[in-house]
Amino acid sequence: MIKINNLEKTFNQKFKTFKALDNINLQLEKGKIHGIIGESGAGKSTLLRCINRLETPTKGTIEINGTNIMSLSDKELRNFRQNIGMIFQNFNLLSTRTVYDNIAFPLELSKVPKEEIHTRVMELLALVSLSTKASSYPAELSGGQKQRVAIARALANNPEFLLCDEATSALDPKTTKQILELLKSINKKFNITIILITHEMDVIKEICNTVTHLIDGKCLYSGRCSDFFIDYEKKIHKDSLINEKKDIIDSCHGKVIYLTYTHSSAKAPIISRLSRLLNIDVNIINGQIDSIGDIVLGNLVIEIEDNNLILNKTLEFLKESSVEAEVIK
Numbered sequence: 001m002i003k004i005n006n007l008e009k010t011f012n013q014k015f016k017t018f019k020a021l022d023n024i025n026l027q028l029e030k031g032k033i034h035g036i037i038g039e040s041g042a043g044k045s046t047l048l049r050c051i052n053r054l055e056t057p058t059k060g061t062i063e064i065n066g067t068n069i070m071s072l073s074d075k076e077l078r079n080f081r082q083n084i085g086m087i088f089q090n091f092n093l094l095s096t097r098t099v100y101d102n103i104a105f106p107l108e109l110s111k112v113p114k115e116e117i118h119t120r121v122m123e124l125l126a127l128v129s130l131s132t133k134a135s136s137y138p139a140e141l142s143g144g145q146k147q148r149v150a151i152a153r154a155l156a157n158n159p160e161f162l163l164c165d166e167a168t169s170a171l172d173p174k175t176t177k178q179i180l181e182l183l184k185s186i187n188k189k190f191n192i193t194i195i196l197i198t199h200e201m202d203v204i205k206e207i208c209n210t211v212t213h214l215i216d217g218k219c220l221y222s223g224r225c226s227d228f229f230i231d232y233e234k235k236i237h238k239d240s241l242i243n244e245k246k247d248i249i250d251s252c253h254g255k256v257i258y259l260t261y262t263h264s265s266a267k268a269p270i271i272s273r274l275s276r277l278l279n280i281d282v283n284i285i286n287g288q289i290d291s292i293g294d295i296v297l298g299n300l301v302i303e304i305e306d307n308n309l310i311l312n313k314t315l316e317f318l319k320e321s322s323v324e325a326e327v328i329k
């Protein structure tokens, strides 16, 4: 468990001080995949660097497994860091070392005996499907292969945490998917807590259990992915669904309502029930269904007669059916 309380990080820049993190409060559960999303400059890397103490916070506390990491001695800090693996956008492999020796490197630093290193490196190579590349050099590998070497290296000391800073941002979509699958399987297999920074929504959607949204050093949202995406997708879908049928909506004589269905209501035949119950015609102008994890999110633009009594009854019915409704015309 990682508990972050009132975290603040201020940098002294040339002519001013700059607050890169502003009163961040987070609780990251063990064994989960946590995403941190935000635009460039939002403070994502700074937050990650505070978590592994490469950066010292200006204010606040970070507790990892019940220990305040601000109070660690140098020696404790070294042990603590062994428990945290890290991977980066540009892989950070040692170019003069083979794949094998790159993965062996952290084990050598931890003074693991040679035979044990061999066994462990072979295991890790198999884990990341690179057993045939042991004697290759990083320059001979594709981006995806390089990142897999970096993942194997990060896992060498059996860390409890894996921090990923834009780990797929330099990769094409297909390779990104493969790396995300690998991270997902590592999370399951070893119960490693993964914290993953990205500026791509799709990455969060693909593998994260929770998400923290940073804007200008402030936390706008932290919690379950599904709730975050429902809000996010609602905005995106609304704009696109309405814009796509703008001409039709403009020419409607009735009331136009924008509906958002979530959870189980998305599968229920709401519109036909509405039509039958109130004995009205419902004209469907546009619609779309999407799934976010195991949650179904549906959006519909409908038109009903321009009659306030019918409108009120419709809104009442929708509310009872847990469908969000907004009259847009």
Ligand SMILES: Nc1ncnc2c1ncn2[C@@H]1O[C@H](COP(=O)(O)OP(=O)(O)O)[C@@H](O)[C@H]1O
Residues within 6 Å of the ligand: 011, 012, 013, 018, 020, 038, 039, 040, 041, 042, 043, 044, 045, 046, 047
């Ligand atoms: N060492 C530093 N000195 C001064 N400013 C910094 C330093 N590190 C980061 N910053 C500033 O803090 C802000 C957040 O940076 P960063 O955490 O790298 O953002 P992100 O990873 O979300 O792109 C940026 O505006 C950056 O310029």
Ligand SMILES: [Mg+2]
Residues within 6 Å of the ligand: 044, 045, 046, 165
């Ligand atoms: Mg960054």
